[in-house]
Amino acid sequence: MTAHTDIVATGWVARMPSGWRPYLLLARLDRPIGTWLLFLPGTWGILLATPAWTEAVRLIVLFGVGSLVMRSAGCVVNDLWDRDIDRLVARTAGRPLASGALRPRYALVFLAVLLLIGLGILLQLNRLSQALGVASLLLVALYPLAKRITWWPQLMMGFTFGFGAPLGYAAGANHLGLAWALIYTAAILWDLGFDTVYAHQDREDDALIGVKSTARLFGEQTRPFLAACYAGTIVVLAAAGWTAGVNAWFFPALLLPAALLTRQVIQLDIHDPAGCLQLFRANREVGLAVALALLVGRL
Numbered sequence: 001m002t003a004h005t006d007i008v009a010t011g012w013v014a015r016m017p018s019g020w021r022p023y024l025l026l027a028r029l030d031r032p033i034g035t036w037l038l039f040l041p042g043t044w045g046i047l048l049a050t051p052a053w054t055e056a057v058r059l060i061v062l063f064g065v066g067s068l069v070m071r072s073a074g075c076v077v078n079d080l081w082d083r084d085i086d087r088l089v090a091r092t093a094g095r096p097l098a099s100g101a102l103r104p105r106y107a108l109v110f111l112a113v114l115l116l117i118g119l120g121i122l123l124q125l126n127r128l129s130q131a132l133g134v135a136s137l138l139l140v141a142l143y144p145l146a147k148r149i150t151w152w153p154q155l156m157m158g159f160t161f162g163f164g165a166p167l168g169y170a171a172g173a174n175h176l177g178l179a180w181a182l183i184y185t186a187a188i189l190w191d192l193g194f195d196t197v198y199a200h201q202d203r204e205d206d207a208l209i210g211v212k213s214t215a216r217l218f219g220e221q222t223r224p225f226l227a228a229c230y231a232g233t234i235v236v237l238a239a240a241g242w243t244a245g246v247n248a249w250f251f252p253a254l255l256l257p258a259a260l261l262t263r264q265v266i267q268l269d270i271h272d273p274a275g276c277l278q279l280f281r282a283n284r285e286v287g288l289a290v291a292l293a294l295l296v297g298r299l
Contacts, residue, residue: 011030013025013029013030021101022096022101022102023096023102023110025095025096025101026072026075026076026079026095026096026097026102026107026110027071027072027075027076027110027114028071028072028075029072033280033281033283033284034071034075035067035068035071036067036284036287037161037191037194037283037284037287038067038070038071038161038164039063039064039067039068039164040164040284040287040288040290040291041161041162041163041164041165041168041183041187041190041287042060042063042066042067042164042165042167042168043060043063043168043287043291044165044168044183044186044187044287044290044291044294045164045165045166045167045168045169045170045171045172045180045183046059046060046063046168046169046171046172047172047291047294047295047297047298048168048169048172048179048183048240048241048244048246048294049168049169049170049171049172049173049179049244050172050173050244050298051172051173055172056172059125059168059171059172062121062124062125063164063168063171065121066118066121066122067164069114069117069118069121070114070118070140072114073111073114073115073118073140074140074143074160076107076110076111076114077111077140077141077143077144078143078144079095079096079097079098079107080097080104080107080108080111081144081145082098082144083095083097083098083104084098085209085211086098087099088205088208088209089202089205089206089209090205091201091202091205091273092202122134125171126170126171126174128170128174128175128176129167129170129171132163132166132167132170133167136160136163136167139156139159139160139163140160142156143156143157143159143160147206147211147212147213148211148212149212150212151212151213151214151216151217152212152214152217153212153213153214154191154192154195154196154199154213154214154215155188155192155214157191157192157195158187158188158189158190158191158192158195159188161187161191161195162184162187162188162190162191163184163187164187165183165184165186165187166180166181166183166184166187169183177243178243179240179243179244182236182237182239182240182243183237183240185236186232186233186236186237186240189229189230189232189233189236190229190230190233190283190286190287192214192229193225193226193229193230193233193261194264194279194280194283195214195280196213196214196215196218196222196225196226196229197215197222197226197264197268197276197279197280198276198277198280199213199214199215199216200215200222200270200273200276201273201276201277202215203215203216203219203270215270219270220270222268222270223265223268226264226265226268227265230261230262230264230265233261234254234257234258234261237254237257237290237293238251238254241254241293241294241297246294246297246298247296247297247298247299249296249297249299250293250294250296250297253292253293253296253297254290254293256289256292256293257286257289257290257293260282260285260286260289261286264279264282264283264286267279
C-alpha cells in the first residue's frame with residue numbers, strides 16, 4: 001500500500017497568513033467533506049420533520065454554520081487525543097499537533113472559541129434541541145477513544161456524526177418519536193459504511209500500532225459488510241419516510257441514493273487507499289440525493 005496523505009496545504013490555505021495555517025489545517029478547513037457529512041444528516045432530519053418553509057430554511061442555515069464549527073471542534077478534540085498515534089501513521093503524521101506545528105495549549109484555546117460559537121448557534125434552537133446538543137458533546141469527547149478499546153470505532157463515529165439527523169428532526173418537530181429514531185439509525189448505518197471505507201487508508205499502519213477498526217475487522221469481507229450497511233440505510237430511510245407521512249414520490253426518489261451507494265460497493269478496492277478516499281468523498285452526493293428525496297417527499 002502506497003503511503004499518502006489527505007492534508008491539502010496548498011490552494012487557498014497556502015495563501016493565508018502563516019500563523020493561521022496550523023489552525024486551518026487542524027480544523028480540516030482544507031477538506032470540507034467532513035462538514036458536508038455532518039451537515040447533511042441534519043438537513044435530512046429537518047426536512048423529515050416538515051416545519052414551515054421559512055423555519056426550515058432558517059434551521060438549515062444554522063445547521064450549516066453549526067456543522068462547520070462543530071466539525072472543527074471535533075477535529076481538535078480528535079487530534080489532541082491522537083497526536084501520539086498520528087505521528088506513526090503516514091496519512092496523519094503532518095497534522096499540526098502531530099508534527100509540532102501547533103502546541104496543545106493553543107489548540108485548547110481554539111477549541112474553547114469554537115465551542116462558544118457552537119453554543120451561540122445552539123441557543124437559537126428549541127429547548128429539546130438544546131438538551132440533545134449538549135448531550136452530543138459526550139459523544140464528541142469519547143469518539144477518539146473508541147479505536148483504543150473496540151473493533152467498532154466506526155460505529156461510534158456513526159453515533160457521533162449521525163447525531164445531526166435526530167438533532168435536525170428535534171429542531172424541526174420539537175418532539176421525539178419513531179421517525180426520530182429511524183432517521184438516526186439510517187445516519188448511523190450510512191456513517192458506519194463510509195467510515196469503514198475511509199479506515200482502509202490506514203489499515204496497515206493501524207495493524208502495526210494496534211489501532212482497531214472495522215476495516216481491519218472485516219478485511220477482505222468489507223464489500224458484503226458495506227453492502228449490508230448501505231442496504232440498511234436505504235431500508236431504514238424508507239421506513240422513516242413512511243412513519244413521518246411523506247408523499248409517495250419519496251420512495252422512487254430513494255432510487256438515486258441507492259444507485260450511488262451500490263456503485264460504491266461495486267467499485268471498492270480496499271488495497272487502493274486513494275480510491276477509498278475518493279469513494280468516501282462521494283458520499284456528499286449520496287447525502288444530497290437523500291436530501292433531495294426528502295424534499296420531493298414533502299412537496
